[in-house]
């Protein structure tokens with residue numbers, strides 16, 4: 001059966017084009033809306049990394065048929081749910097006896113609820129809910145994930161799943177998370193970002209669940225966040241909710257407005273699971289190609305040193321994003337996120353390799369490897385950055401102890417901190 005489908009894409013109220021998918025031929029297409037091109041506004045929304053060209057012609061893609069991009073141009077694949085979102089999506093579909101849906105239908109469900117500012121239409125409408133019960137959400141998410149681990153037959157509450165589906169599937173990443181908005185004046189929390197307005201703070205919340213890892217992962221992330229900021233890395237204001245869930249303000253919602261954001265993977269088509277394309281050198285080259293301010297190149301260097309020093313091996317290409325400025329059509333390095341001790345410290349991992357290589361290495365990276373990269377991208381005082389970062393070692397451990405992170409956990413992290421100089 002032929003399955004040609006089309007979906008429209010908009011940005012800041014402009015219909016920019018449409019995506020087509022021919023699942024039989026394993027091929028997708030994108031065509032700009034000629035009227036949008038003729039307007040000559042919003043230039044450079046998809047920087048010319050060899051994927052989307054600014055032309056009226058239909059552009060065809062067959063090179064993105066993999067688990068990361070699901071057949072469509074990476075710029076749009078960025079809007080699809082990731083591991084956690086897909087688990088919820090699947091459980092929700094099953095709860096209404098539907099098995100699979102196409103990638104474009106998934107985008108139709110994303111509609112105008114996606115991360116960043118790209119919107120898809122016609123959207124599949126789902127009834128909105130306006131109140132939130134965090135405990136109930138956690139209970140259901142826990143149930144879904146438990147069911148995934150065991151093979152037990154148990155039917156999940158469709159309505160509860162629908163609520164999580166609406167607020168938990170847009171953000172990427174593997175860990176359980178939801179999007180919420182907090183009324184600035186009253187502190188009242190509502191689900192999702194129904195009210196993209198200046199009266200609300202929009203948060204991404206990484207949920208603390210009881211799982212097999214059995215340590216306060218989100219509290220550790222909160223401690224890492226505080227140290228990262230001290231090192232000079234920009235991160236959005238973040239806090240713990242109920243002393244255990246990590247809530248971070250969204251950089252794709254600012255001053256009540258949406259921001260167009262793409263990950264390094266989405267901008268380039270570099271598959272974040274492919275080691276050949278995953279390197280800090282590529283990330284620096286991309287940043288340089290995007291002409292981000294030099295101070296942000298230096299900050300990127302600090303992020304790399306932070307990850308190397310404090311054991312964040314999960315520094316993959318979807319953990320780095322860029323933000324578009326619609327006034328002058330430039331791109332900036334987005335604030336950092338997902339900076340944490342990536343592996344379960346209570347387990348022993350042998351031969352752990354980091355996602356992004358430096359000088360061709362994924363382990364045993366030395367100061368010389370960093371100096372070479374600093375030289376290539378004219379980063380000033382790399383040794384100073386390395387020394388300064390390492391100097392926060394004790395503060396990080398103290399912070400974790402103050403937050404009652406079990407000693408066995410903080411001790412393991414302490415042991416794995418690397419002195420690069």
Ligand SMILES: Nc1ncnc2c1ncn2[C@@H]1O[C@H](COP(=O)(O)OP(=O)(O)OP(=O)(O)O)[C@@H](O)[C@H]1O
Pocket residue numbers: 115171172173174175176204236248249250251252263314318319321337338
């Ligand atoms: N403060 C933020 N503002 C806007 N978007 C964010 C923010 N923090 C994270 N994101 C987006 O949400 C996604 C998931 O967040 P994050 O990487 O922290 O989750 P994760 O589940 O731990 O990811 P991973 O699969 O890498 O372990 C990110 O890839 C990023 O696109």
Ligand SMILES: [Mg+2]
Pocket residue numbers: 173174318319338
């Ligand atoms: Mg991540």
